[in-house]
Amino acid sequence: MNENIYNKISMQFLSKSENVSLARIVISSLISTRDISMAELDEIKVAVSEAVTNSIIHGYRGREDCMIEMKVNVAAEQMIISIHDDGIGIDDIELAMRPGYSTLGEHMGLGFAFMTSFMDNVEVQSNVGRGTTVILSKNFNASVAQATQAI
Amino acid sequence: MQISFSNKKYGNSVWLVAKIKGEIDMAVAGDFRQKLQDKMDISNCHNLLLNMRDVTFIDSSGLGVILGRYRQMAAMGGKIAISGAKENVYRLLLASGLDKIIQIDKPESLWRTGEVKK
Numbered sequence: 001m002n003e004n005i006y007n008k009i010s011m012q013f014l015s016k017s018e019n020v021s022l023a024r025i026v027i028s029s030l031i032s033t034r035d036i037s038m039a040e041l042d043e044i045k046v047a048v049s050e051a052v053t054n055s056i057i058h059g060y061r062g063r064e065d066c067m068i069e070m071k072v073n074v075a076a077e078q079m080i081i082s083i084h085d086d087g088i089g090i091d092d093i094e095l096a097m098r099p100g101y102s103t104l105g106e107h108m109g110l111g112f113a114f115m116t117s118f119m120d121n122v123e124v125q126s127n128v129g130r131g132t133t134v135i136l137s138k139n140f141n142a143s144v145a146q147a148t149q150a151i
Numbered sequence: 152m153q154i155s156f157s158n159k160k161y162g163n164s165v166w167l168v169a170k171i172k173g174e175i176d177m178a179v180a181g182d183f184r185q186k187l188q189d190k191m192d193i194s195n196c197h198n199l200l201l202n203m204r205d206v207t208f209i210d211s212s213g214l215g216v217i218l219g220r221y222r223q224m225a226a227m228g229g230k231i232a233i234s235g236a237k238e239n240v241y242r243l244l245l246a247s248g249l250d251k252i253i254q255i256d257k258p259e260s261l262w263r264t265g266e267v268k269k
C-alpha cells in the first residue's frame with residue numbers, strides 16, 4: 001500500500017451518454033473533501049466530461065454498448081484520472097489535440113484544448129483500432145498538501 | 152436540462168427568450184439543439200436571448216449547440232445574446248471564444264470582485 005494515496009477508485013461503465021454526468025459526479029464527490037476552489041473543481045469536471053464524451057462519440061462512434069474505464073488516484077499533492085476506451089483510436093494525436101481540430105461536424109474541436117488548459121498535465125496514449133487512454137493530472141496546492149500530510 | 156420560452160420586447164425589437172435549467176452536456180445536446188431550432192422556426196424571431204442563470208454545468212457539447220444557433224441566426228441577419236451565466240459557465244464561454252461573436256453579460260460576482268469590468 002502506498003501511504004501517499006488518499007483515495008483510489010476504478011470503475012467501468014457503458015458508453016451511454018447519461019454516464020458522462022455519472023463520471024462527473026464521481027469526480028466531484030472524490031475531490032469535494034480536498035481543499036480546492038469551486039472554480040478548480042468545475043474545471044476538472046469539464047476535463048472529465050470532455051474525455052468521456054470523446055470516448056463515446058469518437059472512440060465508439062456513438063455506440064452505447066461498449067465499456068469505458070475510469071481510474072482515479074487521489075494523493076496528497078496530486079490527482080490522476082485516466083479514461084480508457086477500446087475504440088477506434090487516434091492516428092495523429094498531435095493533430096487531434098490541436099485547438100479547433102475535429103473530425104465531426106457541429107463539434108468545436110475544443111475538448112482537448114479544455115483538458116489541456118484546465119489540468120496540469122494531459123497525456124494521450126492511443127493505438128489505431130485498439131483504443132485510447134487519456135491521463136489527466138491535477139496538482140493540489142503545495143501548502144495544502146503539506147498540511148494534509150502533517151495530520 | 153429543461154428549457155422554457157417567452158417573447159420579450161426590448162425597445163423596437165422582439166426577442167425570443169430561452170430560459171435554460173440544469174446541465175448541458177452531450178446527453179442533452181441533441182434535445183437542446185432541437186428545442187431551440189423548433190422554437191426559432193415557428194417564432195419567426197431573429198433575436199435569441201439565452202438566459203443561463205440556472206445552468207449549472209456546460210462543456211464543449213453544449214457550447215457547440217450555441218455556436219450552431221449563432222450561425223443559424225447570423226445567416227438570417229439575427230443576433231444571439233447570453234445573460235445570467237454563473238462564473239463557471241461564463242469562464243467556459245470565454246475559453247471557447249464565443250464572447251467574440253456573442254454578447255454575453257458578465258456575472259455580477261466577477262465585477263464585484265473586480266475580476267472583470269462591468
Ligand SMILES: Nc1ncnc2c1ncn2[C@@H]1O[C@H](COP(=O)(O)OP(=O)(O)O)[C@@H](O)[C@H]1O
Nearest residue numbers: 054055058059096102103107108109111112132
Ligand atoms: N477517445 C477517442 N477516440 C478516437 N478519437 C478521438 C478520441 N478523443 C478524441 N479523438 C479525436 O480527436 C479529435 C479532437 O477531439 P476534441 O478536441 O475533443 O474535439 P471534438 O470532440 O469537438 O471533435 C476528435 O474529433 C477525434 O477525431
Ligand SMILES: [Mg+2]
Nearest residue numbers: 050054111112
Ligand atoms: Mg471532444
